[in-house]
Amino acid sequence: MNPDTLALASVVAPLVGFFLGLVVFRKHHAVAMGVVLMSGAVSLVSTALLLFGGPAEPHVVGARWFTIGDVAIDFGLLLDGRTRIMGAVVALITMCIQVYSLGYMKHDPGRGRFFAFLALFEWAMLTFVFAANLLQTFIFWELVGLASFFLIGFWYQKPSAVAAAKKAFLMTRIGDVGLFVGLIFLFQSTGTLDIQSIGAIFDPEGLPPAIAPDRIEWIAALLFIGVIGKSAQFPLHTWLPDAMEGPTPVSALLHSATMVAAGVFLVARFHGLFLDAPTTAQIMLAVATFTALLASTMAMVAKDMKRVLAFSSISQLGFMLIGLAAGSLFAGFFHLTTHAFFKALLFLCAGAYIHHYGTNDMIAMGRAGARSMRITTIGLVVGGAALAGIPPLAGFFSKEQILGALHGPGATVFKVAALAAAFLTAYYSFRMIFLLTRPNDASAAEPDEPAYAQHAGDSGHGSDDHGDAEPWVFRFPILLLVVGSVGAGFLGDRIGALLGIEHIHHPTFVEMAPAIAVALAGVVLAWLEFGRSGARQAGFVSRMPALRTFFERRWYIDEIYERVFVRAAVAIAKLCYGTERDGFDAGADMVADGTARVGATVARGHNGRLQWYVGGAIVVTAALAFYLGRLS
Amino acid sequence: MLTAGLVMIVAIAAAIFAATTRNIVHAIFALAISLGAIALAFLILKSPFVAAMEVLIYIGGISVAMVFAVMLSSVGKSAPSEGMTRRLGAGFAAIAFFAGVAAVLIGADLDGLPVPETSAEAWSVQQIGRDLLDRFNVVFELLSVVLLLAILGAVTIASRNDGHDEASSGNAGAGLGARMPDEMRPGDSAASVNPASPASAAPSASDASRSEEARA
Amino acid sequence: MMLTGWLLFSLALFSIGLYAVLARRNLIAILIGIELMLNGASVNFLAFNAYLSKDPAVGQIAVLFVIGLAAAEAAIALSIILAVYRSRNAIDVAGLDELKG
Numbered sequence: 032m033n034p035d036t037l038a039l040a041s042v043v044a045p046l047v048g049f050f051l052g053l054v055v056f057r058k059h060h061a062v063a064m065g066v067v068l069m070s071g072a073v074s075l076v077s078t079a080l081l082l083f084g085g086p087a088e089p090h091v092v093g094a095r096w097f098t099i100g101d102v103a104i105d106f107g108l109l110l111d112g113r114t115r116i117m118g119a120v121v122a123l124i125t126m127c128i129q130v131y132s133l134g135y136m137k138h139d140p141g142r143g144r145f146f147a148f149l150a151l152f153e154w155a156m157l158t159f160v161f162a163a164n165l166l167q168t169f170i171f172w173e174l175v176g177l178a179s180f181f182l183i184g185f186w187y188q189k190p191s192a193v194a195a196a197k198k199a200f201l202m203t204r205i206g207d208v209g210l211f212v213g214l215i216f217l218f219q220s221t222g223t224l225d226i227q228s229i230g231a232i233f234d235p236e237g238l239p240p241a242i243a244p245d246r247i248e249w250i251a252a253l254l255f256i257g258v259i260g261k262s263a264q265f266p267l268h269t270w271l272p273d274a275m276e277g278p279t280p281v282s283a284l285l286h287s288a289t290m291v292a293a294g295v296f297l298v299a300r301f302h303g304l305f306l307d308a309p310t311t312a313q314i315m316l317a318v319a320t321f322t323a324l325l326a327s328t329m330a331m332v333a334k335d336m337k338r339v340l341a342f343s344s345i346s347q348l349g350f351m352l353i354g355l356a357a358g359s360l361f362a363g364f365f366h367l368t369t370h371a372f373f374k375a376l377l378f379l380c381a382g383a384y385i386h387h388y389g390t391n392d393m394i395a396m397g398r399a400g401a402r403s404m405r406i407t408t409i410g411l412v413v414g415g416a417a418l419a420g421i422p423p424l425a426g427f428f429s430k431e432q433i434l435g436a437l438h439g440p441g442a443t444v445f446k447v448a449a450l451a452a453a454f455l456t457a458y459y460s461f462r463m464i465f466l467l468t469r470p471n472d473a474s475a476a477e478p479d480e481p482a483y484a485q486h487a488g489d490s491g492h493g494s495d496d497h498g499d500a501e502p503w504v505f506r507f508p509i510l511l512l513v514v515g516s517v518g519a520g521f522l523g524d525r526i527g528a529l530l531g532i533e534h535i536h537h538p539t540f541v542e543m544a545p546a547i548a549v550a551l552a553g554v555v556l557a558w559l560e561f562g563r564s565g566a567r568q569a570g571f572v573s574r575m576p577a578l579r580t581f582f583e584r585r586w587y588i589d590e591i592y593e594r595v596f597v598r599a600a601v602a603i604a605k606l607c608y609g610t611e612r613d614g615f616d617a618g619a620d621m622v623a624d625g626t627a628r629v630g631a632t633v634a635r636g637h638n639g640r641l642q643w644y645v646g647g648a649i650v651v652t653a654a655l656a657f658y659l660g661r662l663s
Numbered sequence: 664m665l666t667a668g669l670v671m672i673v674a675i676a677a678a679i680f681a682a683t684t685r686n687i688v689h690a691i692f693a694l695a696i697s698l699g700a701i702a703l704a705f706l707i708l709k710s711p712f713v714a715a716m717e718v719l720i721y722i723g724g725i726s727v728a729m730v731f732a733v734m735l736s737s738v739g740k741s742a743p744s745e746g747m748t749r750r751l752g753a754g755f756a757a758i759a760f761f762a763g764v765a766a767v768l769i770g771a772d773l774d775g776l777p778v779p780e781t782s783a784e785a786w787s788v789q790q791i792g793r794d795l796l797d798r799f800n801v802v803f804e805l806l807s808v809v810l811l812l813a814i815l816g817a818v819t820i821a822s823r824n825d826g827h828d829e830a831s832s833g834n835a836g837a838g839l840g841a842r843m844p845d846e847m848r849p850g851d852s853a854a855s856v857n858p859a860s861p862a863s864a865a866p867s868a869s870d871a872s873r874s875e876e877a878r879a
Numbered sequence: 880m881m882l883t884g885w886l887l888f889s890l891a892l893f894s895i896g897l898y899a900v901l902a903r904r905n906l907i908a909i910l911i912g913i914e915l916m917l918n919g920a921s922v923n924f925l926a927f928n929a930y931l932s933k934d935p936a937v938g939q940i941a942v943l944f945v946i947g948l949a950a951a952e953a954a955i956a957l958s959i960i961l962a963v964y965r966s967r968n969a970i971d972v973a974g975l976d977e978l979k980g
Contacts, residue, residue, distance in 0.1 A: 641900050641972050642909075644757060649897065653760060660767060667881075671888045676932075678915050679890055682899035687907050694911050701892070701918050705942075708885070708925040709935070713942050718945050725914065725953040734955045736964040745904055753902035761894040765887055773882050779933045790936045798920075799940055806947050813951030817958035861915060 034081060035092040038108040041077035041118060042161060044070040044092055045154035052147030063143035064133065067150045071129045074153060075122040082119040082529075086110060086260045089227060093253045100406015102224065109226055112529035113364065117160045119297055120368055123515075124288035124375045125153045127508035131379050132280045134504035135386060139278075145185060149284070159378050160296060165214050165224040168300075172210065172261070172293060176203050179290045183277040188314040195276035202270035210297075213253025217304075220246055226300065233303035244307075251308035254301065255315055262294030262348045265322040269589050271345055272329075275337040275391075279382030282337060287346040287375035292385035295351045295367050316356040320448045323349030325586065327455035329574055331462070332582045334479050335391040336381045339463050343418060345375060346456060353449055356587050361532050367520045368526060369425035373417035376512035380410040384467070390539035391462060394568070395478035397470040397474035406501050408468060410509040415464045417516045419457035422543075422549040428520035431546045435538050450549050457553025465561035466568065573609075667707050674700035685744060687733055693727040714787045885926035895909030904971050906960045910953065917949045 050068025052063040078181045093107015108114075130151055136142040155178050157172035176199075184196025221229055221243045230241050237245070258264065263271035271291065274284055285291065298305060298315075305312055323346045330342035347370050354362030384407060403409050417424035420431070424580070430453060439445040526534040561568050572579045584590065677697035681690045698721045705714035784790060795803055892915055899912025921942045935936025 417861070529756065642753075646753075646901050649760065649901075653763065664881075665882070671884075674896070675888070675891050678895045679957050681911050682895050682903075682908075682915065687905055690911055691910060694914060697892075697915070698918065702920060704885075704922060705925055708922075708929040710925050710928070710939050710942070711948075713921075713925065713939050716946055718942060721914070721918075724950060728953060728957055729910065732960055733907060736961060744904055749904075750902050753898050756901055757894045757898035760888055760897060764890050768883060768886050768890065773886070773931075776882075776928055776931060781933060786935050791939055794936045795940055795943070799944075802944065804942055813954050820955070820962050821958035828974040857908070863925060874964050878912055 033082075034086050034110060035091065037077040038082050038092045038110055038161065040160050041074045041081065041122065042108060042154065044073035044077070045150040045157065046235065048150035049147050049154055052143060052150055057143045057147065058424045060143040064146045067137075067146040068129055068133075070150055071122070071126045071153065071272065074157065075119075075126045078115070078118040078122040078157075081110065082115045091227065093163055099419070102222070103274050104166055104224060105164050106167055108161040109163035110161070112148040112531055113296075113299055114161050115152055116364070116368060116526060116529055117292075118157055120371050121156050121160060121288045121292075124371055125149065125156075125284065127281045127375060127379070128284050129512055130504055131382070131508045135280050135382055136503045138279065141185070145182075148178060148185070149280075150182045151211075152284060152289055154172070156293065159293060163226055165226065165229070166216065169211065169214055169299075172257075172297075173207065175209070175290055175293050176200060176261070176318065179274070179281075179285055182281040182285070185277055185281065189276065192276040195270075195273040199270040199274050202267050203260040203465070206257045206267055206294075207251045209255075210257025213250050213257065216246070216250045216253060220250065228302070230303060230501060231429055233301070233307055235303075238307050243515060247304065248308045248311050251301075251305050252314070252388070254297065254304070255311060255318075257300055257461065258294040258352070259318070260294070261297070262291045262352070263345050264294075264318055264349060264352065265325055266588070268322060268326065268345050269585070269592065272338050272585070274343055276334075279337065279378060279385060281342070283375045283378030283382065286340065287371040291344060291348055292367060292371065295348060295355070295363065298355045299360060299364050299367070305355065312356045312358070315352060315447055318354035319347075319349040320411060320445050320452070323452040324448055324455070326517075327452050327459065328572075328582045329585050330459040331455060331570055332579055334393055336384065336393045336396070336463065336467075337378075337391055338458060339393070340374070340377050340381060343377075343456065343459065346452060347374070347418070350430060350449070350452070353445065353584040354433035354436050357433070357436040357442065357445075359432065361527050361530055361535060362429065362432035362436045364530060365523055365526055366426075366429035368522075369417070369429040369516070372515035372519050373388065373414045373424075373426055376414040376516050377418065378514065379509050380407045380414060382510070383407040383501060389420050390478075392478045394470075397467045398478070402468040404501055406506045406509055410457060410513050411467060413458040413513045413516050417520075419460040419553060420453055420546060421457070421518060421554070422547060423515050423517075425518070425520035427546070427550070428523055431538060431543055432523070432536075435536060435542060448522075450466070450545060451548060454549040454553045458557050459549040461554045462556035462561050462570065465557060465566075469566075471560050471564055471566060471568070528578040667704070670700050670703045670707065674704065688730065691726055691729045693731065694729075695722050698726065699720050709786055712791055768877075882926060882930040886923060887921045889922035889926060892922060893914070900937075906963065906972060908957075909972065910956050910960070912952070913956075914949065917945055921945050942974075 045067075048067040051066045056063040056066060089109065089111035089128045091105070091107045091109050093105045094108040098102045098104070124401045129146065132142075132145065132149065136145050139145060152175070155171050155174035159168060159175055162168040162171060180196050180200045182200050184193050186192045217229065218224055221232055223229065226344065232241075233247075235251060238244055274285060277285070280357075305315070326342040326345035326349065330339045330346065331341045347366070349651075351366045351370065354366055355364075383404060384396050384401055385391055386402070388399050390396060413424065417426035420427045422428075434446065434449055434453070437449060524535060556571070560566055560570055572582060581587070636647075674697050677693045677700060681697060681878035684690045684693065697716065702717040702722070705711075705717055717837040896912040896917075896919060897913030899915065903909050905911065922947070924938045924942050928935050932938055963979050
């Protein structure tokens with residue numbers, strides 16, 4: 032089929048699904064869900080056909096939107112390697128999650144709305160990915176944020192969900208300001224908003240001659256601020272763990288292919304620009320490495336399964352940015368793709384457990400017999416191993432590429448830190464697996480929240496099909512993603528080819544050895560502490576209670592923000608309120624009261640007595656005459 | 664000179680009496696005397712036609728109309744007395760006004776100004792008539808319209824007659840016989856309506872007949 | 880001397896009228912005061928007309944207009960007084976304060 036038609040279909044279908052689902056069929060849940068599923072299927076087929084049979088050369092489908100002076104703004108879909116891969120991944124993951132949501136949200140009273148928002152999310156993300164134009168990029172970047180706001184706060188009766196949605200929106204908004212300013216600078220420097228033209232300026236080797244290097248640094252730094260917000264990097268990462276308040280399918284979508292992936296995709300999109308800004312790239316590398324380590328330490332001690340996964344997302348996003356900042360577009364993009372599979376898989380498994388046991392606590396779920404859910408447990412093991420980077424699963428290859436990209440002078444410290452983060456990743460992944468699958472009587476671990484015999488689902492809305500813990504709508508997406516998590520690692524060459532990278536470095540075994548070694552070391556440590564019979568199931572961090580508390584409280588970053596920014600904002604707000612109330616308002620009141628009092632006084636003179644008025648008139652006339660007589 | 668002084672003294676004395684006496688009929692007669700003296704003053708000021716008009720309109724028209732009004736409303740002696748504060752305040756205002764303007768007048772020294780020569784013809788009544796219909800024609804016509812409107816308005820206001828008026832006019836008839844208290848306040852009138860009072864002393868035939876119609 | 884005398888005379892009439900307007904509570908007495916003030920103004924006109932005017936007809940015509948307007952004003956005022964009297968059975972201005980602020 033014509034690629035233009037396919038591209039348009041892939042983008043328009045979710046929009047139609049969203050519109051029909053939210054506006055027309057909101058009260059008819061079955062119809063809305065069907066429409067959204069069909070639109071998702073259309074997108075999936077279109078993007079898949081584009082991926083496998085798309086145009087060889089970059090190609091734009093679009094139309095002139097408007098023209099300001101010499102600048103023409105197009106609204107279009109850019110088809111090149113990056114967008115085709117990402118579009119297909121987005122459509123596939125979204126499709127899986129939509130099917131999964133059929134079961135997960137089966138009894139939610141707002142499921143029609145939920146599916147409509149999923150379609151909105153897919154539309155926003157796909158159009159963002161395919162955007163041919165910076166303005167379009169920004170618009171859909173914001174729409175992605177909006178859709179995630181809707182979905183995180185989907186259970187709007189839950190105050191914590193509303194607070195989490197607000198937090199996500201505001202934190203990403205801080206980054207968006209940076210992005211917007213960066214885009215303005217970029218436009219000012221290049222004079223175009225067209226992504227291909229910008230790519231043509233920055234992609235060739237060496238610095239572009241027309242733009243000052245300082246300016247490129249600034250642009251890259253500002254864009255990176257946007258990425259920090261969107262992809263939850265330090266110091267704006269705190270919204271992502273809270274975003275767990277949304278339904279689990281939303282978390283799966285948010286963490287794998289859409290919201291947080293948007294930030295990484297932006298860096299991949301403008302990779303040439305970031306490479307031309309070496310200082311910013313260095314900062315980016317430092318921030319990403321630090322974030323990867325930071326989030327890993329938090330994941331080590333969390334008991335809430337979704338939180339472990341959330342911290343692992345932050346950490347893995349850090350890995351992707353390490354790869355990109357180290358100069359390897361392929362490494363970062365590859366990890367983005369594989370991560371989408373195994374992270375979606377892990378979240379779907381977590382959702383299945385949570386749905387069945389009515390708790391988020393891994394220890395409680397493990398004791399309640401989580402391993403009896405066969406398919407889900409297979410998914411958990413495969414996904415966790417992929418996350419840990421155990422060969423030959425997807426995560427191993429991509430992470431190995433990232434570690435391989437870290438070479439050259441000055442990279443050693445980052446490489447060590449990244450290896451440490453990889454070690455911790457393996458450790459907490461298998462800690463999660465063992466806690467869920469190998470409970471034992473000697474365990475010293477205490478669940479925070481017990482599992483319910485009659486599971487209620489994390490929605491609290493309950494489900495009445497207690498018979499089947501793993502309906503086919505759960506099994507099918509999980510199994511599909513298991514296949515993806517296993518197989519995606521072998522698609523490296525195809526992805527590299529699509530990205531236009533001629534030669535992909537295939538590491539030798541010696542080069543791979545450190546990565547394998549740290550992953551296995553993490554697994555072994557997890558086995559000793561959590562997996563083997565009679566393990567106390569207390570991590571090595573527990574020996575240092577201060578450190579453990581430090582990690583559990585997430586390095587006190589939320590508290591610091593609370594103390595510094597929130598209190599400052601509240602203080603400023605109080606000051607403004609006080610000024611408003613005691614200053615402007617009171618002043619206005621004073622003027623009004625004064626006017627009223629003067630009026631009341633004057634009104635007493637209006638006593639309705641004719642002669643009083645005549646006397647007044649005479650006095651005024653006399654005074655006027657006297658004044659005029661004095662003048663003359 | 665002497666005549667002029669006499670005329671002034673008569674006019675001012677009558678005016679003061681008119682302004683201060685409590686009996687309103689006496690006041691109107693004093694006003695008429697004062698107006699007559701003023702007409703004489705006009706004569707002395709070489710304006711016989713204006714003096715004639717003064718006598719005709721003021722004394723013959725307005726004063727008589729006032730007497731009629733007093734007789735019709737029968738309030739000639741029922742007017743409330745004014746308080747001392749009020750009289751002192753008004754007197755002070757009037758005297759201050761007089762003193763202030765008089766000071767300006769005397770200070771202006773108008774007597775030194777030359778009197779222009781004028782022909783006898785300029786003073787004639789013919790000249791007044793000519794100017795009235797020539798130079799001041801528009802004002803003249805406007806004045807005639809004003810007078811017409813005043814007549815219409817006076818007729819309308821005086822003859823307005825609705826339910827409230829009906830009760831009041833009946834009450835007014837009663838008031839004559841009953842000698843209502845001086846400190847009568849509006850609003851009390853309705854409460855003090857006495858239907859048993861004879862309407863025979865109603866101020867006018869029409870009012871009386873209307874009252875009787877109302878009763879029938 | 881004579882012009883100033885006539886002007887003082889007119890001023891005295893005006894002031895007496897002013898006193899009546901301000902002091903009296905009877906509507907007819909107030910009307911009398913107004914007539915006195917108007918006459919004071921008329922005397923003023925004729926005094927200037929007699930001593931300083933080159934065109935003496937003008938002053939006389941002005942006074943004629945004043946007299947005409949006074950007639951109209953008196954007619955209206957008297958009819959209002961009658962209406963007030965009929966509606967509230969008194970012509971005391973102290974009671975006529977419904978329009979106070």
